Amino acid sequence: MPGSVGxxxxxxxxxxxxxxxxxxxxxxxxxxxxxxxxxxxxDKSNAILICHALSGNHHVAGKYSAEDKGSGWWDNMIGPGxxxxxxxxxxxxxxxxxxxxxSTGPSSVNPVTGKPWGSxxxxxxxxxxxxxxxxxxxxxGITQFAAILGGSLGGMQVLQWSISYPDRVxxxxxxxxxxxxxxxxxxxxxxxxxxxxxDPDFHGGDFYAHQTRPRRGLRLARMLGHITYLSDDVMxxxxxxxxxxxxxxxxxxxxxxxxxxxxxxxxxxxxSFDANTYLLMTKxxxxxxxxxxGRVGTLSDALKPATAEFLVISFTTDWRFSxxxxxxxxxxxxxxxxxxxxxEVTHGHxxxxxxxxxxxxxxxxxxxxxxxxx
Amino acid sequence: MPGSVGxxxxxxxxxxxxxxxxxxxxxxxxxxxxxxxxxxxxDKSNAILICHALSGNHHVAGKYSAEDKGSGWWDNMIGPGxxxxxxxxxxxxxxxxxxxxxSTGPSSVNPVTGKPWGSxxxxxxxxxxxxxxxxxxxxxGITQFAAILGGSLGGMQVLQWSISYPDRVxxxxxxxxxxxxxxxxxxxxxxxxxxxxxDPDFHGGDFYAHQTRPRRGLRLARMLGHITYLSDDVMxxxxxxxxxxxxxxxxxxxxxxxxxxxxxxxxxxxxSFDANTYLLMTKxxxxxxxxxxGRVGTLSDALKPATAEFLVISFTTDWRFSxxxxxxxxxxxxxxxxxxxxxEVTHGHxxxxxxxxxxxxxxxxxxxxxxxxx
Numbered sequence: 001m002p003g004s005v006g007x008x009x010x011x012x013x014x015x016x017x018x019x020x021x022x023x024x025x026x027x028x029x030x031x032x033x034x035x036x037x038x039x040x041x042x043d044k045s046n047a048i049l050i051c052h053a054l055s056g057n058h059h060v061a062g063k064y065s066a067e068d069k070g071s072g073w074w075d076n077m078i079g080p081g082x083x084x085x086x087x088x089x090x091x092x093x094x095x096x097x098x099x100x101x102x103s104t105g106p107s108s109v110n111p112v113t114g115k116p117w118g119s120x121x122x123x124x125x126x127x128x129x130x131x132x133x134x135x136x137x138x139x140x141g142i143t144q145f146a147a148i149l150g151g152s153l154g155g156m157q158v159l160q161w162s163i164s165y166p167d168r169v170x171x172x173x174x175x176x177x178x179x180x181x182x183x184x185x186x187x188x189x190x191x192x193x194x195x196x197x198x199d200p201d202f203h204g205g206d207f208y209a210h211q212t213r214p215r216r217g218l219r220l221a222r223m224l225g226h227i228t229y230l231s232d233d234v235m236x237x238x239x240x241x242x243x244x245x246x247x248x249x250x251x252x253x254x255x256x257x258x259x260x261x262x263x264x265x266x267x268x269x270x271x272s273f274d275a276n277t278y279l280l281m282t283k284x285x286x287x288x289x290x291x292x293x294g295r296v297g298t299l300s301d302a303l304k305p306a307t308a309e310f311l312v313i314s315f316t317t318d319w320r321f322s323x324x325x326x327x328x329x330x331x332x333x334x335x336x337x338x339x340x341x342x343x344e345v346t347h348g349h350x351x352x353x354x355x356x357x358x359x360x361x362x363x364x365x366x367x368x369x370x371x372x373x374x
Numbered sequence: 375m376p377g378s379v380g381x382x383x384x385x386x387x388x389x390x391x392x393x394x395x396x397x398x399x400x401x402x403x404x405x406x407x408x409x410x411x412x413x414x415x416x417d418k419s420n421a422i423l424i425c426h427a428l429s430g431n432h433h434v435a436g437k438y439s440a441e442d443k444g445s446g447w448w449d450n451m452i453g454p455g456x457x458x459x460x461x462x463x464x465x466x467x468x469x470x471x472x473x474x475x476x477s478t479g480p481s482s483v484n485p486v487t488g489k490p491w492g493s494x495x496x497x498x499x500x501x502x503x504x505x506x507x508x509x510x511x512x513x514x515g516i517t518q519f520a521a522i523l524g525g526s527l528g529g530m531q532v533l534q535w536s537i538s539y540p541d542r543v544x545x546x547x548x549x550x551x552x553x554x555x556x557x558x559x560x561x562x563x564x565x566x567x568x569x570x571x572x573d574p575d576f577h578g579g580d581f582y583a584h585q586t587r588p589r590r591g592l593r594l595a596r597m598l599g600h601i602t603y604l605s606d607d608v609m610x611x612x613x614x615x616x617x618x619x620x621x622x623x624x625x626x627x628x629x630x631x632x633x634x635x636x637x638x639x640x641x642x643x644x645x646s647f648d649a650n651t652y653l654l655m656t657k658x659x660x661x662x663x664x665x666x667x668g669r670v671g672t673l674s675d676a677l678k679p680a681t682a683e684f685l686v687i688s689f690t691t692d693w694r695f696s697x698x699x700x701x702x703x704x705x706x707x708x709x710x711x712x713x714x715x716x717x718e719v720t721h722g723h724x725x726x727x728x729x730x731x732x733x734x735x736x737x738x739x740x741x742x743x744x745x746x747x748x
Contacts, residue, residue, distance in 0.1 A: 023622070023624035025624070122624065123622075123624040123625065180615065181615070182606060182609065182610055182614075183606075183609035183610050183612070183613040183614055183615070183630070183631075183632040184601060184604075184606045184609045184610070186615070186630050186632050186633065187597075187600075187601045187609065187632050187633075187636055188601060190597070190630075190632070190633045190636060190637075191594060191597045191598050191601070191636070193626055194593070194594060194597065194637070194640075195569065195594055197626055198590040198593070198594070199590075200574055216572040216573075219568070219572075220565060220568060220569055220572070220594065223561075223564070223565045223568065224565050224598065226561075227558060227561045227562060227565070230558075232556060232557075232558045235556065235557035235558045235561065236556055236557050236558070238557070239557040240556075240557055241554065241555070241557070241560070241663065241667070243667070248397070248497075248661055250397035250399070250496065250497040250657075251497065252567055252571055252653055252657070255660075256557070256560050256564075256660065257557075258557040258560050258561050258564070259560065259561075259564045262561055262564060262565070263564075263568070266568075279626055283624075283626070286629075286630070287622055289615065293615070293617070
């Protein structure tokens with residue numbers, strides 16, 4: 001019977017060695033918060049890294065206490081007997097640099113100034129995250145991961161790992177990802193960013209000093225994000241034109257169920273997430289491009305260094321990163337003669353399907369992982 | 375050689391008779407601004423009404439002066455020798471009630487208070503627009519239109535005309551429309567509305583008294599709207615990942631061309647459009663539903679009163695109101711035994727294709743109109 005990893009706790013790692021980012025900016029010392037599930041074996045060959053997406057964090061599986069009503073964000077995927085089997089693998093979840101869940105980010109205090117970094121926190125890229133993740137692996141004595149796994153922006157980090165550190169990744173599981181954003185993807189991100197940037201409570205990113213938060217902007221960004229995470233179909237079947245009110249109210253308060261859902265999601269997010277982190281995450285998405293604007297050639301050229309075996313998974317109704325985008329990755333990997341398994345999962349939920357507990361999808365991952373040596 | 379209707383001027387009509395809206399609210403007297411092109415024939419049988427979409431207005435064709443750099447918004451469709459031929463037809467464009475281009479709307483002065491209507495302007499529906507348009511027709515002595523034509527929200531007004539006043543519409547041209555919004559459509563509208571409603575400069579809709587405008591909110595609403603008006607394909611081919619800057623700037627100013635385009639569109643709109651009108655227009659879209667939430671049965675039941683002949687046109691890459699939505703209308707009309715011509719135009723531009731000068735599309739309209747008696 002698949003179970004839970006149980007009660008977990010977060011750990012911190014401090015890094016003193018300065019990290020030079022792709023932008024040229026240098027971070028002098030930083031913390032990363034992470035969690036681990038399962039046991040690292042004696043030759044440290046059974047480690048799996050989970051890379052999170054835009055609003056994710058290091059709390060991937062398990063609960064913080066017996067009373068904890070929630071679980072880690074990918075608890076259905078990771079645990080004893082689950083597709084990522086913690087009886088066999090040692091799994092690491094971490095919060096990316098620039099995040100707002102414990103790793104050093106814009107809301108952290110900059111030791112040099114004694115104030116939150118705010119607008120002075122540098123823009124981080126997917127490459128920078130991989131560097132910082134590699135340092136965490138070094139600290140834990142892991143020279144090579146059995147697998148690295150991620151969905152959406154997490155999948156981009158997996159791709160980057162396979163390019164930056166081919167020797168350190170045996171299996172790369174790239175789920176609901178894309179080899180770069182389209183103009184439409186960038187456009188949605190830019191609207192979200194502008195909602196935050198133009199919120200008077202943003203104060204140029206230094207809202208911490210004003211004892212406020214740009215809730216309006218974050219709320220709009222999250223509402224908009226949610227539209228792109230769901231398929232038109234699932235929105236139609238879950239909400240359709242169902243109303244919460246008895247007939248039309250002829251005003252601008254919530255009337256349709258979909259409005260109530262979006263506003264609730266927006267409000268919840270605006271209370272808990274850091275606006276500067278949101279900006280950074282969307283920018284990392286926009287910037288991700290293994291071809292570096294074609295300077296290293298085509299995507300096939302960019303993926304040439306990769307030596308991992310790949311599992312690439314897409315979802316039929318994902319219109320944010322459509323199956324076609326995954327196929328671009330698969331084609332490039334095949335051009336390089338890489339070993340790739342590709343599956344397009346029929347799923348009605350859209351982009352967020354990668355977080356769902358779907359037997360076929362999870363069966364695919366479980367089956368793939370069954371042939372991964374620990 | 376197809377030409378222009380030339381120099382045009384706007385006209386005003388004042389209506390003293392109170393208009394009771396669907397909401398129950400009553401407007402005691404209002405103005406409508408309109409333009410006409412071509413000559414009304416002696417039996418007043420050659421009139422065509424153009425219904426505008428969200429941000430449209432009464433200036434449909436021609437120029438205001440010889441120096442006028444712009445033309446009416448559907449100038450490519452309407453004029454001597456054009457698909458809607460003003461040598462044959464008398465064409466009327468009007469600004470809808472609640473608009474911000476001359477017809478009575480939230481930015482107009484309420485004669486009772488001597489102040490702009492602002493938040494007290496009632497929510498208007500597609501049905502209400504048809505009522506007010508019918509009164510304008512009465513004033514001009516037009517008992518029956520040869521055709522009523524509109525794209526997007528304009529197409530919804532055409533549908534409503536065919537239901538509300540079957541005897542007054544001989545031909546109904548419904549372009550890039552839908553028989554009602556999906557949850558996703560409503561969701562986008564709700565994000566746009568929330569951007570406006572939560573802008574501190576909105577002042578609950580009474581910003582006129584504060585000598586300000588909710589520019590931030592309107593700008594975001596328009597940026598978002600533009601994403602849904604364009605196809606992913608055309609955004610990709612026009613903008614792709616092209617940058618305006620030399621390499622990444624690692625900040626949040628404009629870097630990609632698509633960002634520049636969207637912000638420009640947003641800024642331009644925010645300076646000229648009224649925020650309250652934007653709210654009203656999106657609400658009219660949300661509310662439009664000929665079935666009245668199924669209370670009058672199916673769409674086929676709702677369209678039973680219609681006696682017009684129909685031309686329904688959709689565009690392949692329109693993901694806002696996809697061809698499937700037009701086919702719902704066509705199916706319902708066929709269920710009613712109506713005479714319907716349907717065309718799905720292959721066009722890369724998305725929803726906004728209905729405004730484009732496309733020979734195949736215009737040929738279809740011209741061909742259909744050639745058999746419409748003046």
